[in-house]
Amino acid sequence: MITLGFWFVVIMTIAAAVVVVGSRNLVYSAVGLFFTLFGIAGLYVFLWADFMAGVQVMVYVGGILVLILFGIMLTHRISSVNISHTGLQRSLGALVAMVILFGLTYLIQNTPWKWVAGIEPESTTYEIGTLIMTDYLLPFEVASVLLLAALIGAAVLSRKNP
Amino acid sequence: MDQLQTYLIVAAILFSLGLFAVMTRRNAVAVLMGIELILNAANINFLAFARFGGMNISGQVFSLFVIVMAAAEAAVALAIVINIFNNFKSINIDEVNQLSR
Amino acid sequence: MNIFIKYALVIYFLPLLAFIIQTFFGNKLPRKGDWVSIGAILITLTLAISMFAGMLLNYDPDFVVQESFTWMNLGNFKIEIGFLIDNMTIIMLLVVALISSMSHIYSIKYMEGDPRYHRYFSFLSLFTFSMNGIVLADNLVLLYMSWELVGLSSYLLIGFWFEKDSASNAGKKAFLTNRVGDIGFFIGIMLFFTAIGSFSYSDLFAGVQAGKIAGATLTVAGIGLFMGAVGKSAQFPLHIWLPDAMEGPTPVSALIHAATMVAAGVYMMVRLFGVMTADALLVVAYIGGFTALFASLIAITRKDIKQVLAYSTVSQLGYMILSVGTGAYIAAFFHLLTHAMFKANLFFGAGSVIHSMHHGLHKIDDHDTDPQDMNNMGGLKSKMPVTYISMLVGSLAISGVPFFSGFLSKDAILAGTLAYASHNPAHFLLPVFGFGAALLTAFYMFRMIFLTFHNEPKREDIFGHIHESPAVMKLPLILLSILSLFIFYTLPHFNPFSDMGWFKHLMEYKDSFVPGGILAHSTEEGLHHSHMTAMIMSLIVAAFGIGLAWLMYFKRSISAEKVALAIKPLYRLSSGKFFIDELYTKILYKPVLKLADAVAYLDWDLYDKYFINGFGRVTTFLSNIVGKIDYEGIDQTLVDGIGRSANRAGKVLRVIQTGRVQQYILFALTAIIILLIWKAS
Numbered sequence: 003m004i005t006l007g008f009w010f011v012v013i014m015t016i017a018a019a020v021v022v023v024g025s026r027n028l029v030y031s032a033v034g035l036f037f038t039l040f041g042i043a044g045l046y047v048f049l050w051a052d053f054m055a056g057v058q059v060m061v062y063v064g065g066i067l068v069l070i071l072f073g074i075m076l077t078h079r080i081s082s083v084n085i086s087h088t089g090l091q092r093s094l095g096a097l098v099a100m101v102i103l104f105g106l107t108y109l110i111q112n113t114p115w116k117w118v119a120g121i122e123p124e125s126t127t128y129e130i131g132t133l134i135m136t137d138y139l140l141p142f143e144v145a146s147v148l149l150l151a152a153l154i155g156a157a158v159l160s161r162k163n164p
Numbered sequence: 165m166d167q168l169q170t171y172l173i174v175a176a177i178l179f180s181l182g183l184f185a186v187m188t189r190r191n192a193v194a195v196l197m198g199i200e201l202i203l204n205a206a207n208i209n210f211l212a213f214a215r216f217g218g219m220n221i222s223g224q225v226f227s228l229f230v231i232v233m234a235a236a237e238a239a240v241a242l243a244i245v246i247n248i249f250n251n252f253k254s255i256n257i258d259e260v261n262q263l264s265r
Numbered sequence: 266m267n268i269f270i271k272y273a274l275v276i277y278f279l280p281l282l283a284f285i286i287q288t289f290f291g292n293k294l295p296r297k298g299d300w301v302s303i304g305a306i307l308i309t310l311t312l313a314i315s316m317f318a319g320m321l322l323n324y325d326p327d328f329v330v331q332e333s334f335t336w337m338n339l340g341n342f343k344i345e346i347g348f349l350i351d352n353m354t355i356i357m358l359l360v361v362a363l364i365s366s367m368s369h370i371y372s373i374k375y376m377e378g379d380p381r382y383h384r385y386f387s388f389l390s391l392f393t394f395s396m397n398g399i400v401l402a403d404n405l406v407l408l409y410m411s412w413e414l415v416g417l418s419s420y421l422l423i424g425f426w427f428e429k430d431s432a433s434n435a436g437k438k439a440f441l442t443n444r445v446g447d448i449g450f451f452i453g454i455m456l457f458f459t460a461i462g463s464f465s466y467s468d469l470f471a472g473v474q475a476g477k478i479a480g481a482t483l484t485v486a487g488i489g490l491f492m493g494a495v496g497k498s499a500q501f502p503l504h505i506w507l508p509d510a511m512e513g514p515t516p517v518s519a520l521i522h523a524a525t526m527v528a529a530g531v532y533m534m535v536r537l538f539g540v541m542t543a544d545a546l547l548v549v550a551y552i553g554g555f556t557a558l559f560a561s562l563i564a565i566t567r568k569d570i571k572q573v574l575a576y577s578t579v580s581q582l583g584y585m586i587l588s589v590g591t592g593a594y595i596a597a598f599f600h601l602l603t604h605a606m607f608k609a610n611l612f613f614g615a616g617s618v619i620h621s622m623h624h625g626l627h628k629i630d631d632h633d634t635d636p637q638d639m640n641n642m643g644g645l646k647s648k649m650p651v652t653y654i655s656m657l658v659g660s661l662a663i664s665g666v667p668f669f670s671g672f673l674s675k676d677a678i679l680a681g682t683l684a685y686a687s688h689n690p691a692h693f694l695l696p697v698f699g700f701g702a703a704l705l706t707a708f709y710m711f712r713m714i715f716l717t718f719h720n721e722p723k724r725e726d727i728f729g730h731i732h733e734s735p736a737v738m739k740l741p742l743i744l745l746s747i748l749s750l751f752i753f754y755t756l757p758h759f760n761p762f763s764d765m766g767w768f769k770h771l772m773e774y775k776d777s778f779v780p781g782g783i784l785a786h787s788t789e790e791g792l793h794h795s796h797m798t799a800m801i802m803s804l805i806v807a808a809f810g811i812g813l814a815w816l817m818y819f820k821r822s823i824s825a826e827k828v829a830l831a832i833k834p835l836y837r838l839s840s841g842k843f844f845i846d847e848l849y850t851k852i853l854y855k856p857v858l859k860l861a862d863a864v865a866y867l868d869w870d871l872y873d874k875y876f877i878n879g880f881g882r883v884t885t886f887l888s889n890i891v892g893k894i895d896y897e898g899i900d901q902t903l904v905d906g907i908g909r910s911a912n913r914a915g916k917v918l919r920v921i922q923t924g925r926v927q928q929y930i931l932f933a934l935t936a937i938i939i940l941l942i943w944k945a946s
Contacts, residue, residue: 012174019178022197023185035197038178042204049171049211051224058207061231066200066238073193073242077249087188087258091927095187098934103180105941110172117168118218125338129221130228138225145232152236159243183934187927195927258925 008048015041028074032067039063053126171212179205192245192255196238203234269319269350270332272312273401276358277348279305280394284387291383299373302386306366306393313355313362320355326773328352331403333465345465349403352771353598357400357532360602361525364609365393367741368520371613374735375516375620385425385514392418392521399529404465405454408533412450412493415526416443422521423513435509442506446496453489456482457540466536473540473778483779487545490537491552498530498582501556505846508575515616518571523578523612524605531585531601538594539778546783547692550590550685554698556583559843561705565712566829566840569637570615573713577663578608580702584678587699592783593681593792595772599764600674603754607662607671610745614656617734617742618645618717625730634727639713644722648731653718655742660714662749664707665807670749672803673764675703677792680799684791700806707810715818762800 014037021034039062046055087095123129134142178201185198207227214223249255283305291298320328333347369389376385395418398411416439424436458464460482461472472478478486494500499507510522521527534541534549541549557580564576581604588597615637622636634641646653662671682696722728733739752759755766774785817823829836838844 012170015174016177016181019181019201022201023181023189023194028191028194031194031197035200038201039204042178042208045171045174045208046211049208049215051211051214051227054211054224054227057228057231061235062200062204066235069238069242070193070197070200073196073245076246077193077255087190087927091931092188094931095184095927098187098931098938099180099184101938102183102934103176105938106176106179107173110169110176115168115216117216120215120218123221126221126224127339128341130224133221133225134228137222141229145229148236149232152239156239156243159240160246187930187934257927 011041011044011048015045029071032071032074035070036063036067039067050120050122051126053130168212168216171208175205175208175212178202178208190256190258192248192257192260193242195257196241196245199241200234200238203230203237206230267330267332267350269316269330269355270348272316273348273350273358276309276312276362277394277397277401279309280390280397284390284394287383287387287390291387294383297383297386299369299382299386302390303366303369303373305390306362306369309393309397310362310366313359316350316355317359320352320771321767324767324770326352326771331467333403336406342462344406345404346407347403347465348401349466350401353532353535354400356598356602356768356772358397360605361393361396361400364520364524364605365389365396367609367613367745368516371519371616371738371741372514372516374737375616376514381425385422388418388421388425389517389520392422392526396525396529399532403467404463405457405469406464409450409454412497412529412533413447415521415529416440416447416497419443419510419521419526422517423510425513425517429512431509432512435506435512439506439510442503443496446492446494446503449489449492450494450496451489453486453492456486456489460486469537470539470778474780476780479780483540484542484544487541488548490540491534491545491549494530494534494586495552496530497533498527498586499579500530500552500583500586501559502845504556504560504579505849507579508572508842511569511571511575515571515612515619518575519609519612519616522575523608527578527582528585528601528605531582531589531597534586534589535594535598535601538589539775539782541589541777541782542779543782546590546592548590550587550692550695553583553586553588553590554682554695554702556580557587557702558583558698558705561702561709562839563842565705565709566836567709568639569635570618570639570642570713570717571612571637573639573709574608574611574615577611577706577710580706581608581663584675584699584702587695588678588681591681591685591695592788593678593684595769595774596674596677596681596792598772599754599768600671600678602768603662603670603674603749606745607659607669607749610655610742610749611659611663613738613741613745614652614659617649617652617738618642620734620738621649621731622727624732625727628730629726631727634724639716641724641727642717642722643720644718644728645731646718648728649718649733651733651739651742655746656718657714658746658749660710664710664811665703665803666811667804668751668761670751670754672761673751673754676796676800676803677764679703679803680792680795681788683795683799684788687795688791700802703803704806704810707807708814711811711814712818715814719819 018034018037018041022031022038025031025034039058043055043058043063046052046058182198182201182205185201186195189195189198207230210223210227210230213219214221214227217223245255248260252260254260280302283302286301287298291301294301329349329351331347331349333345335343336346337344369386372385372389376382379385392415395411395414398407399415402408402411420436420440423439424433427433427436454464457469457472457478460478461468463469463472473483496503507522507527511518513522560576560579560583564573564580567573567576581600585597585600585604588594588600619636622642626632626634626636658669662669665672665675679696679699682699686693686696747753751761754768755761755764757767758765774788776785777783813823817825817828841847
C-alpha cells in the first residue's frame, strides 16, 4: 500500500514535471509545477523529513508558485504563444539533457553506495529548531540577511521608474 | 522505496528536465520554472543522502537553506522579469539584448 | 468508530468532493453538473435525517460522542482536531442539510441559464462543507478554519454577479466587516489557548472550571469570542454588511444570510456559553437587544422586499444574541432552529416574487424598474397563491402568532429577558428591547405582506405578466411552510402554548463552567415564572403590530405618509439606516486617508526633497572632481590603449558570440560532457 503510494507520488511528480517543461501554455506549466512541487513534498515525507515537506508546501506551493503565477499574469500576452525555441536549439537541448540523464543514471547505478540504516525520527521539527538555534545559528542569520536583501532588491527592481 | 538509487534517479530526471527547460524555453518565466525544478532535484538529493547517509537532521537543515535561497532567487528573478517586461514589452529572453533602453 | 462519527465524516466530506468535481469538471458535465451538488446534498440530507432519527430513538439529553486525531505535532505540543456530536450538533446538521438542499433545488430554476451556473453550484457545495465544519468542530482551530471558509464562500456568493459593481462591493464589504469581528475572535481564541494550552472544547471547559483563566482575562476572552459572533451574525455595530449582502442570488440569501451562516455566531455562542462570565454576558445581552430593536426600526421604512427581510434577519439574530446574554441560551438555539425554517421560507417567497417580477419586467421590456421594490407590486395574491400562503405563514411565525413555531421560541426568549430583568431590575431595558422589537417585527412583516400581495396592483402593465413560480421553486416553499407549524417542535405533545416536547427534552440547560456562574436550575425557574407574563405580553404586542399594519397598509385608514411626516426626524433616521455607513465613512475612512496623505507628505516633500536630494547634490559635486581626474588622466592614455587591442581581438572572436544565453549554456554543457567522456575513457 505504502509502496503503491510512493510510486504514485513518483510518477505524478515526473509526469507533472514533463508538463512543466513541455506545455505550450504557460499557465498549464505553472499548474504542472504545482503538482511537481506537491509530489516532491510527498517524496520528502518518504525521506523522513516531515517538517521539510511542510516547508516545501508552504514556501514553494504557497509562496514561490504564487509569485510565478503573478509573474505570468503580469507579463502574459496573447501574442507570445511560442514560448519554446524550435528547431535546432530544441533538439540539441533535448540531446544534451538526455546525455546528462543517462550519464547520471549510469553513475548512480554503478557507484557502490555505502548507506547506514537509520531509525525513523519521531518528529523532526524540534530537532531542526534546536540545530538552527545552535550549530547553524550563523548560516541562519545570514539567510535572514539574504532574504532581507532579496526583499529590498525585488521591491526596487520591480518599481516602474527605478 | 527504501533505496537510495530510486531517489537519486528521480532527482536526476527532474534535474535533466529542468536543464532542458533552461536551455530551450524562450519565455523567462518558463526558464525560471526550470531553475526551480533543478533546485528541487538538488534538494531531493540532500534529503536522500541525509536519510541514507546517517546524518539525518543536518542534511535537512541544509535543504532548508536551499529553500530559503530559492525563495530569494524567485523574488528577485521575477522582479527582473517584470522590469524587463516593462522595458521591452516582451519576456522572450532572446529578444532582450540590451542592458537599457 | 461510532456510527454517528462515520455518518458525520460522510456528511462533512461529501460536499467537499462535490465542490472539487464541480470546480474542475462542472462546465463539461451534462446539465453543467448541478446534479453532482444536488446529489451530494441530498445524500447528506438523508444521513442527517437518519442521525436525527437515531437521536430521537436514543432520547438521551446527555448523548455525546467525540472523536479526534492529532493534526499537527510541533515539538512539545500538538494540535488535535475532531468532531463533537451531541443533540445540538445533530439538530444543526439537519437544519443546514435541509435548508441547503431546499436552496439547491430552488436554484435549479432560479439560476437557470446563468452563464456561471456550474460555478454557483460549486460555491454552494463549498459553503455546505464549511458550515458543517463549524457545526461539527470539537475545537477552536477547526471552528476558526471553517469560520473563515464560510466567510469566503459567502464572499464568493454575494459577489456572484460580479459584473454589477454593487454586488462586488457588497462582497468586499461583507468580507472586510467580518474581518473586524474575526480579529476579536482570534484574540479570544489565543487568550484561551495561552491560558489553557489546548484548543479543544472539553479542555477549554475543564480549564475554565479549574480557574486556569478567570476574572477580567476570561471576560475579555469571552467578549473576544463574541466579537466573532458580532461580525458573522451581523450585530450592531458590524451589521452593515448583511443588508448589502442581499445583492447575491436570493437562494443564497435564504441559505447563507438568513438560515445558516449568520446563525453560526449564535451557534458558537451557545456552544461556548459555559465560558462566558456574567460581565461578558451583559455586554452580549445589550448588544443583542439593541440590535434587535435598532434593526427593526430600520426595517419599517425599507422599500425593497429583500431589504425588509435582511433587517428582519439582523433583528431576529439580535434576539438570539440577547437570549444568550440573559442566560436562556437553549431558547436562543430554539429560535435559531425555528427562525431558520420560516426565514428561509420568507426569502424563498421573496425570491419567487422577484423572479416573477423580473419576468414581467422582461416581457414589457422595462429594464429600469427595480423588480425588488414593493412600490411596484401589490395584489399579487391572486396570481401567486402558493407564494402568498407560504409567505403569510412565515410572517405569522416570525410575528409570534400562536400555532406557529416562532411563537414558542420567541416566547421563551422574551420570558428569559423578563426573568433576567426581575433578578436585576437595573437592566429593565433588555425586556423593553425585546418587546419593542416584537411589536415592530409584527408591524413591518405585515406591512410587507399587505404592500406585496394585497390591494390593487400598482403597476398594471407588469401585473399582467405575473405568474406563479415553477414546481421546483414551490416545493421548498410548501415544505418550509409546513415546518413552520408548532407541531413539529412540540411532539409528542400537542399544546400550542407550551414549548414542552422533544426539543425541550433533548436540549437541557447546563451549569456554566465559570466558577460562580449561571446555574441551570435558576435559569429554568426564571423561565418558568415569567412564561405566562411573557406569553400574554407578546400576544398583545404582536396583535398590536399586525393591527397597526392592517390599518395603515390594508384599510389605509391611517395614512402612512402623514405618520411619516408627523415624526419626520425619526423617519429620516430610519430611512437613512441611522446613517451608520456615513458615520463610518466620516470617522474611519476619511481620517485614515488623511493620515496616509500626511505621511506621504512627510516622506516625499520633506524627507526626500531636502535630506535625500541634499546628499545627492554633495555627491554630484564630488564625483565631478573625481570624474575629471579619471577621464583626463587615466582613461585617455592607459585604458584606451588596452581597449584598442581588445577591440581588435574582439573582432576576431565575435563570430561565436551569438548573444543568446541559452546557446552558451548549451555550449558549456556540451563541453562538460566531452570533458567527462574524455576523462572516463
